[in-house]
Amino acid sequence: MVLQTPPLQTVESMIPIAEHDLSRKDYASDIDTRWCPGCGDYSILAQMQRGLADLNVAPEKMVFVSGIGCSSRFPYYMNTYGMHSIHGRAPTIASGIKLAREDLMVFVITGDGDALSIGGNHLLHVLRRNVDVKIFLFNNRIYGLTKGQYSPTSELGKVTKSSPVGTTERPLNPLAVALASEATFVARSYDTDPQHLQATIHRAAKHHGAAFVEILQNCNIFNDRAFADYTDRDVRDERLLYLEHGEPMLFGEEKNKGLAVSATGLRVVEADGPDAGLILTHDATRPSPDVHQLLARCSYPEMPVPMGVIRQVTAPTYGDYLDGQIEVQKFRNRADVASLLRGRSTWQVE
Template identity: 50%
Template sequence: MQTKNKSNGHGETLTAKDFATDQDVRWCPGCGDYSILKQIQTILPSIKVPRENIVFISGIGCSSRFPYYMNTYGMHSIHGRAGAIVSGLKAVNPELDIWMITGDGDSLSIGGNHLIHLLRRNFNLNIVLFNNQIYGLTKGQYSPTSPKGQISKSTPFGSVDRPFNPITLALGSEGTFVARAIDRNPVHMREILSAAHDHKGASFIEIYQNCNVFNDGAFEEFTDKSLKDQNTLYLENGKPLLFDNDSKGIILEGFKPVIVDMDSYSPDDCWIHDEEDKIKASILAEFFDYTEERGKLPRPFGVFYKNQRNTYEQVFQDQIDLYRSKREADLDSLLSGNNFWEVK
C-alpha cells in the first residue's frame, strides 16, 4: 500500500509550476484562497508523489474551485458531499494521495455528517477546511462559524446562533491530526500542510481565510502587525506556551489556563505543549472564550493533537484478504451447484 510520503517512482523533479493548470484563477482580488493555493502547490513537489496519484476533491463554495487550478486528477463535486466521495475513492484506491478541499459552509452545514464520519473512520487523506466565517459564493449569508451577532444578508439584526468551533468538532469526531493555520502566515501554513501530509491517517487543517468582499477583517486581530503578537499563540511540540514576543506565558491551574507575566515566571513553569495529549488539546481548542479574571486568551495556531491508529482502508483491505484466504473460488461448482433460481 502506498503511503502519503511515498517517493516519486518516476524520478522526475517537479516544481510548484508543474502543479498549476492553464486555467485563470477566478477568485476575488485579495481573497485568502490565493495564498492557500500557492502554499499547497509549493509543498507538493517535496512530497514526491507522482501527479497521476494525486487527487483533489471539493464540494461547493469559493474554495471548491480548487481542483480546476491543480494539475492533478480532481473533481468539483456537490454541496457537502466531498467527504462521501473521498471515502469511496480511498477505500477502493488506497494508493491514491487524496486532498479534500472544503469550506465552513460546505462541510459544517449540509456536509457535517460526512465530515464527522470521515474523521471517525480515519482514512489516510488530507482535509483542508477554509474558514472565512461567511457564505461567500452565495453572496454573504452567515455560516455555521459566523460569530454570534454577525450582521449578514440573512441575519440583518445579527446572528443568534452559537457558532461551530471546527477544532473541537474534529477532536470530538476522533480525528487523529487536528491543526489550524492562517492565510497571512504562508511559512507556518506550509509547515502545517507538510506535517498533515506526513501523518498516516485523517489530517484535518482549519485555515482562517479572509473573505475581503463579504467578511473583510474577520481575522484582523491575528494578522494586523500591531495586534497579532498579543493575540496569537503558535504551538510547538515540547515547547512552553509563550506569546507576545515571549513576554507572556500560559500556565494551568487545574484545567484552567491562566496568562502570566514572564518577568515573574520561567518557561519551565509554563504549560508545555504535548501534541499527543487530547485533554490539553481540547482545552486549547476552547481558547475562544475568556473572562476578565484570566484575561483574553490568545488564539492557538499549529498542531493541536495527533496520534496513530489503524486507517480505514488498511483494515478494510485486511478483512477482504482474510476472507478471500478462507474461501476457494470454484466457478464450475458455483454454476453447477444447488444455488439457482428459475425466472418464469
C-alpha cells in the same frame, strides 16, 4: 474481539514521489483562477503548490475533491486529478476514491458552510473512521459564493445579508468538532503566514490517516478582516500561540507569556512569574484529546489563538483495517466464484 489490529505500516503516509524534480508551476493547471482579487484563497493555493513541490509528489497520483463554495473551485487550479463535486459531500467521494485506490493521495478542499453545515455529518464520520484523506477547511465565517449570508462559524449576533439584525445562533468551533470526532490529526493555520501554512500542509500530507486542517481565510468582499484582530502582522506575536510538539506553550513578542492549566481550563501566566513552572509543554501525540480540546477552545480576546498541529496520533486507518480483513479472509477461505454460485446445497435434475 473479532477485529485484528493491523500492524501500523508507518506513522507517515506513503507519498508517491514524481520521477523528476518538480516546481510549483508543475502543480498549477492552465485554468485562470477566478477568485476575487485580494481573496485569501490565492495564498492558500500558492502554498499548496509550493508545499507539494517541496515534497515532489507525483501529480498524477493526487486527487483533489471539493464540494461547493468559493474554496471548492480549488481543484480546477491544480494540475492533478480532481472532482468539483456537490455541496458538503466531498468527504464521501474522497473516501470512496481512497478505499478503492490505496495508491492515490486524496485531498478534500472545503469551506465552513460546505463542511460544517450541509456536510457536517460526513465530516464527523470521515474523521472518526480515519480514512487516509487530507481535509483543508477554508474558514472565512461567511457564505461567499451566494454573496454574504452567515455561516455556521459566523459569530453570534453577526449582521449579514440573511441576518440584517444579527444572527441568533452560536458558531461551531471547527477544531473542537474535529477533536470530538476523534480525528488523528488536527491543525490550524492562516492564509497570511505562508511559511506556517506550508509547514502545516507538509505535516498534514505526511500524516498516515485523516488529517484535518482549519485555515483561517479572509473574504475581503463579504467578511473582510474577520481574523485581523489577531492575525495582522503587528499583533500576531502577541495574540497567536504557535504550537510545536515538545515545546513549551509560550507566546508574546518576547515569549514572555505561557499557558498553564487552571481549575476551569487554561490560563495565561507570566513566563518569568511565580507560576512559570506550570507552563504546559505541548504534546500533540497525547492519546486523550483533553488538553487538545482546551487548546481548541482558546479564543481571542481572552486567550491567545493557537496555530499549528494541535493533535497528531498514530492509529490504523479504515483502509488498513479493510485490507487486513480481506487478507485474513483470503487466507481462511478460498474464493471460488463457481462454488459461491452453487451455494450451500444444490440438487440435480436428470
